[in-house]
Amino acid sequence: MSSLIRFVLLLCISDSESLKTVKNLAVRHGGSLSIPCVYDEKYKSNRKYWCKGYHWLSCKIVAYTNTSGRTSVTDHPTQNMFTVELNSLQDSDSGYYWCAVEINGTGTPDDKDYLYLNVSADPAVSVKNSKVSGQEGGSVSVQCLYSAKYNYQKRNWCRFKGRRCFLGGKTIESPNSAVLVTDYGKGSVSVEMSGLQKSDAGWYWFSAGDVGVTVHLTVTERPSNGNQTETRGRVNNTAVHTVSIVALVR
Numbered sequence: 001m002s003s004l005i006r007f008v009l010l011l012c013i014s015d016s017e018s019l020k021t022v023k024n025l026a027v028r029h030g031g032s033l034s035i036p037c038v039y040d041e042k043y044k045s046n047r048k049y050w051c052k053g054y055h056w057l058s059c060k061i062v063a064y065t066n067t068s069g070r071t072s073v074t075d076h077p078t079q080n081m082f083t084v085e086l087n088s089l090q091d092s093d094s095g096y097y098w099c100a101v102e103i104n105g106t107g108t109p110d111d112k113d114y115l116y117l118n119v120s121a122d123p124a125v126s127v128k129n130s131k132v133s134g135q136e137g138g139s140v141s142v143q144c145l146y147s148a149k150y151n152y153q154k155r156n157w158c159r160f161k162g163r164r165c166f167l168g169g170k171t172i173e174s175p176n177s178a179v180l181v182t183d184y185g186k187g188s189v190s191v192e193m194s195g196l197q198k199s200d201a202g203w204y205w206f207s208a209g210d211v212g213v214t215v216h217l218t219v220t221e222r223p224s225n226g227n228q229t230e231t232r233g234r235v236n237n238t239a240v241h242t243v244s245i246v247a248l249v250r
Contacts, residue, residue: 018043019113021099022160024211026123027089034130034214035084035115036160036203037099043111048075048082051098056112059098089119124150124211132215136222137176139194142206142215146187150208157181157191160203160214166191173200193217 018040027033037048050073053059063071065082075082084099100112118124125146134140146155157179158165168183177195184190193200201219205212 019099019101019111021113021115022205022212022214023114024116024118026118026120026125026211026213027086028123028126029089029091029119029121031089031119032085032087032130033089033117034216035086035099036081036214037084037113038081038160039101039111041080043101044077044080046104047102048073049100049102050084051100051112052095053098054096056098056114059096062097086117091119093117094119118211122147123213125206125208125213127206127213127215130213130215131218133218133220134193134196135220136196136198138196138222139192140196140217141193142191144189144191144206144213146189146208148187150211151185151187153209155183155189155208156206157189158205158207158212160205 019037020039021035021037025033025035039046039048047065049064050062050071051059052062063069063073063084065073065075067073070087072085073082074085082099084097086093094117096114096116098112098114100110103110125144127145128143132140132142142157144155144157156165156167166179166181168181171179171181173179174195174197177193177197177200180190180192180194182190182192189206191206196219198219198221201217204215204217206215207213
């Protein structure tokens with residue numbers, strides 16, 4: 001069977017509507033990566049696992065839910081999602097993997113969705129920080145890098161939830177929040193998210209052409225006015241007239 005036919009078959013058998021993940025990821029040798037796998041409400045209580053192999057029927061189970069080690073799988077049933085944490089990645093870790101949900105019942109196959117992971121010394125795409133955090137009403141920035149061969153291919157900043165992508169320019173999300181994507185066209189894209197809301201928290205990915213990398217955003221609560229007043233009082237008592245705090249996410 002030709003490699004083209006095998007690839008088409010792989011696309012067909014992994015077209016799950018009740019379990020989804022990203023498709024083509026790149027990561028630096030020795031680095032770490034977090035991968036979200038979103039599942040249907042009906043799978044909340046099912047056991048989840050991570051499997052490696054080109055063919056689903058012969059893939060090798062690497063880790064089950066709530067296991068630890070170089071590869072760990074953590075279920076988040078309140079979010080209908082489980083995450084796979086990969087650490088200290090080596091070139092030999094490159095290959096096809098499957099997010100999978102164990103289905104109880106004779107003759108009922110487990111549900112699954114596949115992705116391809118490429119580990120290399122010089123990945124096609126990367127981000128300066130794959131986990132960023134900001135405060136409600138504040139902003140975060142993410143610097144995304146891509147290799148020269150993707151200079152003439154489309155670059156996207158996307159949110160995993162809803163599969164929504166932001167192209168170059170500014171997108172107004174609400175009267176107080178926006179996403180600004182600046183593509184410098186020379187191997188670098190800057191993403192700035194301002195006016196953060198708790199609902200902005202979650203998984204995103206940057207892609208160039210058909211390869212991408214994941215980013216997780218955490219949004220923390222804004223300090224109450226009472227805490228701010230107390231802080232100003234302590235500052236005044238120590239005779240400090242001006243305090244400037246700069247939060248920089250790289």
